[in-house]
Amino acid sequence: MNDVPDDVRRWPTREAIKSLSKRFGLPNLPDMQDWQWEVGEQSRVEELLAAYDSGGHPEDEQFTLMEIMIESFKDTGCPSQHPAWPRLLARLDQRIGIHISTVWCWAGMGNALDNVYKVMPAMRQLLGKHQAAFQKPLPPE
Template sequence: MHYQIRYPTQFAIQTLAKRFDLPNTPTMQDWEYIVADSNRINEFLKAYIEEPLTEDEKFVLMEILIQSFDDSDRNLAQDIDWQCLLKLLENNMELHATTICYWACGNTAYDLCWRVTPYLRQIRIQNHLKTIE
């Protein structure tokens, strides 16, 4: 399956920064990774599931969530919240295709960029997922 590449929007960043009281300055590059916080995973996940968010906000919040999990000391293989996040990715493939492909990071077991990579790679491979310009 092929999907368009998606990028965080400034409006979604501003909205999420305000909603979660996160820093947001013009000099912050890769905002969604900088503001990730493993101590706030439950708060972010609950908001993703329960709050009325736009697609752009959900896209950016998912990036924050994945970075937060990657930064955490949680045992991902046994973490219920992580399993929930993976289901959200699979159930919202069109929205998160860019995210899945980014975090999947390459094609071989030797190209493991992050500890979340094997999980995202499995989703990408199982769904024959590709993004296009």
């Protein structure tokens, strides 16, 4: 996440992790440093997306659920082949204010596209669409 500007950088909260681990039966151990990335499983994407779409979740839980789902796709051969992928991208686009940190991170702008996760091209497209709205103007000289 080195290229994510500090003013949009976001991390899962302990409260969101605790709530989601309980709700979905996900492990939540003290030595899990990047919980949202350790618990991702592609087999649960439909379940998590349905929960995301059901509404009524605090913003921190929406953010963390999306992190889990993207992690679940990152190493797949072709995320676009999964029926949930277009829906997930639509949620990112619709709720970019919550997810700009996620999109910016997964866009991996410091990496060449031949050495990236399979989700990066789609994240770069979303970032290109929304990046200007989240960049602070340069101070006057």
